[in-house]
Amino acid sequence: MATDIAYGPARLALQAAAIAYLDRLPDGNILTHGDFHLGNVMMTPQGMMVIDWSKAAAGHPAADAVRSEMLMRFGIGPADWVTNLWRDWAAVRLRKSYLAASPGVTTRSIDQWRPVVALAWLRARDAGRTPAFLRYLDKALTRAGLPTLR
Template sequence: MEHAPGPVAAQGRTAQICSYGDDQVLKWFKESIPRLAAEQELAASRVAASAGLPVPKAYFLAEWQGRPAIAFERIAGSTMLAVLYRQPWRIVACGARMARLHIDIHRTGAGPDSGMPCLIDSLKRRIQAAPLLAESEKEAAIAALLKLPAGRQLLHGDFHPGNVILGGGKAWVVDWMTAVSGHPAADAARTVLLLRTAMLPEELSRLSSFVFNRVRAMLLCQYRRTYLRLSGLEQEELEAWMLPLAAARLCEQLPPEEKLLLHKLVQSELRRQPPLPAASF
C-alpha cells in the first residue's frame, strides 16, 4: 500500500471501511477473516463489474497491519437501510428496486470457468460446522439441500438493504465476499430469510423494534412480490431453500437472539420434511 488509510468511516461484522486517498475507500477486513475471503470478494466484484452490474470498481488487494484490505472506488451516498430509516415512506419503491436489482444479478452466468465457488458445496460445509445443530438436524438439512437445483448463475450471497448504496440516482451493490455460483431461488430465499429474521443493526438501534418490524415486513412483501413476478419463480421454490439456508446461517457470527430464532426456524422446517429412510444393514 502506498500510504496509510484514513479514519474508520463505517464498520460491520467482517470489515471496517476507511477513507483512502481522494476517490477510494479501503475495506479493511477484521482479524477473523482469512485472506481467501478477501480474494474471493475481489474476484466476485470484478466478475460482477465485467457483466455490467453496478458495483464499485475494485482496484487492488493488499495488507495493512497484517490484515487483508481491498481498495474500492468511493461511492457517494447512503445505504438503502439508512435511507429507509430516515424516509420510511420509500418502502414500496425500495422493495421493488431491490428486486429488480437482484434480478439483474441473477441474469449473469457463473459457470465453472467463472471461478465462483459452488453454493451447494458452501452450504454443505457451513451446515456441518453449525455448532447449535444436532447431527440428525445437520443430516436432514443436507439431505434437503441435495434435492435442490444447483444452477450456474451469479449469486450475491448476502443481498439486503445494508448492501445497496443509493447515490447519484443509482443503486450500487457492495460486499461481494459471499458471492457464489448457484440457483437464483437460493439467493432470493436468503434475502427473504434475512428480512424475516435479521436483528436491527447497532447504528439504527434507536429505532423501536415495532417500527423496524413493520418496515421490514412491508419491504419483504414488496421485494418478494416484485421478484417473483419478474423472475417467473414460485413462492414454493424459495421456501424449499429455507431449511438449508437457515441451518447454514447458524455458523455465522450473529447475536444470540438471532441464532435462537434461526434454530427454531430450522426445527420448524424439519417437522415439515419427510423422514429420512432408515439405514439398512
C-alpha cells in the same frame, strides 16, 4: 452450505437429514449476491446500484432470495415491535420482487431452499429475534418433512 450445516449447532440427525435434502435440491449456476440487503444498495447518478459482491457465487437464485429474506427479518438492527413489523413487511416485498424479477425463482423453490439456508445461517450468526427465527426455521423444516430443532 453443507459445511455450514455440518458445523452448526443443530443435532447430528438433523444435520444429516438436512444435508441429504440439500443434495436433492436443484443446482444453480446463476450469479447470486450472497448478502443482499438495504445496506448493500446505494444511489448513484445512474440509479440504484448493488454493491459489496464479496459473497457472490454461482448458485440457485431461490437460495439467495431466502438469505435476503432472513437478513431483512432477522439481521442486525433494532428489534422493537414496530421495527419488526416493518422488517416482516419489507421481507414480503423483497420476496415478491425476487419472484417477479428472477428466472427460476418461484414460491415453491423459495420454500424448498428455506430450511437449509436457515440451518446454515445458525453456524455464523446470532439469529436476531431468536424466538421468531426459531419459529421460522421450525416451520421451514416441518414443511420440508425434516426433523425440527425440538
